[in-house]
Amino acid sequence: MAFISSGYNPDKPMENRITDIGPRKFDEFYPPVIKKNKGKWLYHEILEPGVLVHVSETGDEVYTVRVGGARLMSVSHIREICEIADTHCDGHLRFTTRNNIEFMVDSREKLEPLKQDLASRKFNGGSFKFPIGGTGAGVTNIIHTQGWIHCHTPATDASGPVKATMDVLFDDFQNMRLPAQLRVSLACCLNMCGAVHCSDIAILGYHRKPPMLDHEYLDKMCEIPLAIAACPTAAIKPAKFELPDGTKINSVAVNEPRCMFCGNCYTMCPAMPLADDVGDGIVIMAGGKVSNRITAPKFSKVVVAFLPNNAPRWPETTDCIKKIVEAYAEGARKYERVGEWAERIGWERFFEKCELDFTHHLIDDFRDPAYYTWRQTTQFKF
Amino acid sequence: MAKHETPLLDQLESGPWPSFVSDLKQEAESRAKNEKGIEYQIPVDVCEDLLGVLELSFKHGRTHWKHGGIVGVFGYGGGVIGRYCDQPQMFPGVAHFHTMRVNQPAGKFYTTEYLRNICDLWDLRGSGITNMHGSTGDIILLGTTTPQLEEIFFELTHTYNQDLGGSGSNLRTPSDCVGQARCEWACYDTQAICHDLTVEYQDELHRPAFPYKFKFKFDGCPNCCVASIARADISFVGTWRDDIKIDQEAVAAYVGGELPSNGGSHAGRDWGPFDIQKEVIDLCPTECMWLEDGKLMIDNRECTRCMHCINVMPRALRIGDDRGCSMLVGAKAPILDGAQMGSLLVPFIKVEEPYDEIKEVIESIWDYWMEEGKNRERLGELMKRQGFQKLLEMTNIKAVPQHVQEPRHNPYIFWKEDEVEGGFQRDVNEFRKHHQR
Numbered sequence A: 001m002a003f004i005s006s007g008y009n010p011d012k013p014m015e016n017r018i019t020d021i022g023p024r025k026f027d028e029f030y031p032p033v034i035k036k037n038k039g040k041w042l043y044h045e046i047l048e049p050g051v052l053v054h055v056s057e058t059g060d061e062v063y064t065v066r067v068g069g070a071r072l073m074s075v076s077h078i079r080e081i082c083e084i085a086d087t088h089c090d091g092h093l094r095f096t097t098r099n100n101i102e103f104m105v106d107s108r109e110k111l112e113p114l115k116q117d118l119a120s121r122k123f124n125g126g127s128f129k130f131p132i133g134g135t136g137a138g139v140t141n142i143i144h145t146q147g148w149i150h151c152h153t154p155a156t157d158a159s160g161p162v163k164a165t166m167d168v169l170f171d172d173f174q175n176m177r178l179p180a181q182l183r184v185s186l187a188c189c190l191n192m193c194g195a196v197h198c199s200d201i202a203i204l205g206y207h208r209k210p211p212m213l214d215h216e217y218l219d220k221m222c223e224i225p226l227a228i229a230a231c232p233t234a235a236i237k238p239a240k241f242e243l244p245d246g247t248k249i250n251s252v253a254v255n256e257p258r259c260m261f262c263g264n265c266y267t268m269c270p271a272m273p274l275a276d277d278v279g280d281g282i283v284i285m286a287g288g289k290v291s292n293r294i295t296a297p298k299f300s301k302v303v304v305a306f307l308p309n310n311a312p313r314w315p316e317t318t319d320c321i322k323k324i325v326e327a328y329a330e331g332a333r334k335y336e337r338v339g340e341w342a343e344r345i346g347w348e349r350f351f352e353k354c355e356l357d358f359t360h361h362l363i364d365d366f367r368d369p370a371y372y373t374w375r376q377t378t379q380f381k382f
Numbered sequence B: 001m002a003k004h005e006t007p008l009l010d011q012l013e014s015g016p017w018p019s020f021v022s023d024l025k026q027e028a029e030s031r032a033k034n035e036k037g038i039e040y041q042i043p044v045d046v047c048e049d050l051l052g053v054l055e056l057s058f059k060h061g062r063t064h065w066k067h068g069g070i071v072g073v074f075g076y077g078g079g080v081i082g083r084y085c086d087q088p089q090m091f092p093g094v095a096h097f098h099t100m101r102v103n104q105p106a107g108k109f110y111t112t113e114y115l116r117n118i119c120d121l122w123d124l125r126g127s128g129i130t131n132m133h134g135s136t137g138d139i140i141l142l143g144t145t146t147p148q149l150e151e152i153f154f155e156l157t158h159t160y161n162q163d164l165g166g167s168g169s170n171l172r173t174p175s176d177c178v179g180q181a182r183c184e185w186a187c188y189d190t191q192a193i194c195h196d197l198t199v200e201y202q203d204e205l206h207r208p209a210f211p212y213k214f215k216f217k218f219d220g221c222p223n224c225c226v227a228s229i230a231r232a233d234i235s236f237v238g239t240w241r242d243d244i245k246i247d248q249e250a251v252a253a254y255v256g257g258e259l260p261s262n263g264g265s266h267a268g269r270d271w272g273p274f275d276i277q278k279e280v281i282d283l284c285p286t287e288c289m290w291l292e293d294g295k296l297m298i299d300n301r302e303c304t305r306c307m308h309c310i311n312v313m314p315r316a317l318r319i320g321d322d323r324g325c326s327m328l329v330g331a332k333a334p335i336l337d338g339a340q341m342g343s344l345l346v347p348f349i350k351v352e353e354p355y356d357e358i359k360e361v362i363e364s365i366w367d368y369w370m371e372e373g374k375n376r377e378r379l380g381e382l383m384k385r386q387g388f389q390k391l392l393e394m395t396n397i398k399a400v401p402q403h404v405q406e407p408r409h410n411p412y413i414f415w416k417e418d419e420v421e422g423g424f425q426r427d428v429n430e431f432r433k434h435h436q437r
C-alpha cells in the first residue's frame, strides 16, 4: 500500500491551499423538474405510503418515492443508490432530514418501474435495502447519533437499537394508520447530539454510575483543572491520595450524589471512564413535538427511567415503544400527536393506558424548571 | 471468511429494516476482493475491524472508543472529530478512526456524479463507511487515519470544490428543509439563505471563536421539518402576515369527500367521512374559522398560522403572499440547565437577498454572546442568566407582546436609573426639609 499524494505538500501547507469555499451550491444538484418549478408548487398528495406527488402551477408534476435506510451507509450502498437514480431519475436524488432517501421522477409512468426496482433489492442477510414508506400518519425513519460505532461517551448503541426498533415498528413505516405522524429519535448519551428532547418517542442512552478514578494515571493523562471545569454540576474537586506503595499523587475526588452522569469529565480526562455494562441503559421519553400545528412545540417527558442495554435487540426497549405506539393508536383522535393525546387524557391516564409504572424517578428535581411540572391544582384523575 | 466472529451483530441482519450489519459486511467483502485494484490508503480490513470492535461493544455493553484529542486540518478548528480505539492490538484497522464532516449542499439534493466522486475519494482514503447524514446535517465520512486528513481536504477543495463542515465552539454547519424546491408551504427560499449564510460566515464556521457551538436552521413554515425551533440557536421559521388564500371550490370538494384529507396522510385507517367542522374548524387553536353559506371563512387577524387547516386541506388553503420568517433564538438540548425551545425574538422579517437585515440581527446576537457568554454557555443559557430584556437591548429590538406567552408574574422590575424621572441621585437634606428624622 503505497502512499498516494493528493498534491498536498506537508512542508508547505499553505502552498496552493484552498479554504473557506463552503458547500457546493444547491442548484447544481436540482433535478430539472425541481429547478423549473421551484417556488411554484400548488399542492401535494400522498398516493400511497412512501409515494408523493407534488403538482406545480405550471402543470408539471414530480413523483417522489421515499425509502428508509440506515444512516450508517457504505460506499457500495451509495453506489447502488446512484445506480438506481441513474436508471430512473436522470441521476438525481435527495436525502431527508430524517435519513430517508427520496427518488424523484417527473411522470407517473416512471413510478412503477422505480418502485419495483427499489422494493426488489435486499441485503444478503434478508433485510430490505430500500423499503418504501415513511410518509403521513405513520412512523418514519429514526434520527440518531453515533453510539458504539464511533463515540467515546455513549451509554447505549445507536445503530443497533434503531434497527431493532424499526424492525418492530416496520408495519407503521409502511402504513398510515396512526392518528398523526409519530417521530422517534435516539441519542446515545445525555449530550443529545441528536436533540431528541422534542420527539414523540425518544430513546436516550443514560449512564447511572459516576466516573471511576484511575488515580495512579489521572495526573499523567489529564489536565486536572480542565477535568474539574468540565463538570456541569461542580461535582469534581482536586484531591491528594497515597498509593499503596506510599507515593503521594494529585488526583480528583467526585462528590457522587452530585454527579448527573454526563461524561463530560471523561471527554476531558480519559482517566475518568464511566461506561458500565449494567449501569448504562436507556431512558424512554415521550410526548414531544416540534411542529407548531394546533399546539405549541413540546418537550418530551421521561416516562421510563431505565431499561437495560440488552444487545443485540434491546427487547425491553422495543416492547415499551410498541406498547406506547399501540395505546396511542387506539386512544388518540385524528390529528392528535402523542403529547397532545397524553395532555388531553392526563399523564396519570397515559401511564395506565401504556401500562408503564410510575416511579419517583419521573418527578423532576433538576433545577428551576422542576417546580413547574408538579401538580398545582386539585384537578386530577383517579 | 470473516476476520472476526460476530454472533451478536449477525442477529441484526434479519428483520425487514435495512441492516447496517449487512451493509458493513458487504463493504468488508468488497474491500477484501478489491476488484477495482484500489491502493487503499488505510487498512484494507478497516470494516472487518469495525465489525469486530462493535461486536465487542455488544458483548461488553460498553463503547471501545477513546476521545480523539485534537486532530484536524491546518488552519481549521473544526470539521474533524478525532477518535482512537481502546483495543488497537485487537483491531488495528480502526486504531485511528477519525471522522470528517463534509458540508452538505442545502436541501440535500445530489447528482450521482457528485456522490460517486465522494465514494471514490472515501474508498481510497477512508473506511468506505459514511453517515448520510449526521444529525446536524453534514455528510459524515466515518473513519480514517491522521495522515489522510490533509490529503482528503486537499482533494475535496481542489478536485470537488467542496469544503468541510463545522465542529467545536464555532458555527455548526447550517441546514434547511426542502422548502420551495418541493414544498408548497415554504414561505421563503430556505436553500438560498442557508447557502448564503454558510458562505458568508465561513470564518465563523471554520475557526472557533465562540463561547460554544452555534446553530442556524431553516424551516420554510411552522411545520418545522428540520426541527429548527428545538435545536438551533437561531431558528428561521417561515411565516406570512396577510391572509390565507382560500379556494372555496376545493373546500367543497374536501367537504364532499372528493379530495383526501391531509393530502392522503391518513389513508391507512377508516376515520369515517371528512367532517370539516370537527377536523378543521373545531381544532383551530384560535377559533378563527367558521362556515357561512357553505363557504369557509377565516378571521385572518386572529389566525396564529399554526398550519393545521392548511395541512388538512392543501388544495383549498394556501399560505399568504406577504411572506418572511420569524426568528427564534436560544433553543438547545437539555445539557445543562434543561432543554430550551427557541424564544421568539423577531416576529417577522423579510427574507430577501442579500439578507442584510437578518445579518444585522445575527451579528448583534454574536457580539453580545461573545462579549458576555461564559465558556461553554449556549446563547439560550446566557439569555436565561441575563434576561430576555438584555437580548432585546443588545439587538436593539423593541419589546412587543408577541415576545411573551404572558406578562411577568412578579413586579420586581429592575428599573434603570435613566428610566426613572430625575435619576437615582437625590438630596436627602432636601427630603428632610419636609420629613423629620
Ligand code: HEM
Pocket (backbone or CB within 6 Å): none
Ligand atoms: C416591605 C414590604 C412591605 C411593606 C412595606 C408593607 C406594608 C404594608 C402596609 C403599609 C400595609 C397596610 C397596613 C394598614 O392597614 O395600614 C400592609 C398590609 C398588608 N400587607 Fe404588607 N407590606 C409589605 C410586604 C408584604 C408582603 C410580602 C405581604 C404578604 C405576602 C404583605 C401582606 C400584607 C397583608 C395581608 C396586609 C393586610 C391587608 C389588609 O388590610 O387586608 N405585605 N402592608
Ligand code: HEM
Pocket (backbone or CB within 6 Å): none
Ligand atoms: C416568617 C417570616 C420570615 C422569616 C422567618 C424570614 C427569615 C429570614 C431570614 C432568616 C433571612 C436571612 C437574614 C440574613 O441574611 O441573615 C431573611 C432575609 C430576608 N427576608 Fe425574610 N423572612 C420572613 C419573611 C419575609 C418576608 C415576608 C419578606 C418579604 C417581604 C422577606 C424578605 C427578606 C429579605 C428581602 C431578606 C434579605 C435577603 C438578603 O438581602 O440577604 N422575608 N429572612
Ligand code: SF4
Pocket (backbone or CB within 6 Å): A145, A146, A147, A151, A152, A153, A154, A155, A187, A188, A189, A190, A191, A192, A193, A194
Ligand atoms: S449523544 Fe453522546 S454518546 Fe451519542 S454521539 Fe453524541 S456525545 Fe456521543
Ligand code: SF4
Pocket (backbone or CB within 6 Å): A210, A211, A230, A231, A232, A233, A234, A235, A236, A254, A258, A259, A260, A261, A262, A263, A264, A265, A266, A274
Ligand atoms: S459525569 Fe458529569 S456530572 Fe458526573 S462527575 Fe463527570 S462531569 Fe461531573
Ligand code: SF4
Pocket (backbone or CB within 6 Å): B177, B178, B179, B180, B183, B184, B185, B186, B187, B219, B220, B221, B222, B223, B224, B225, B226, B238
Ligand atoms: S418546514 Fe414547512 S416548508 Fe419546510 S418542508 Fe416542512 S412543511 Fe415544507
Ligand code: SF4
Pocket (backbone or CB within 6 Å): A294, B283, B284, B285, B286, B287, B288, B289, B298, B302, B303, B304, B305, B306, B307, B308, B309, B310
Ligand atoms: S392556520 Fe391554524 S390558527 Fe390559522 S386558521 Fe388555520 S387552524 Fe386556525
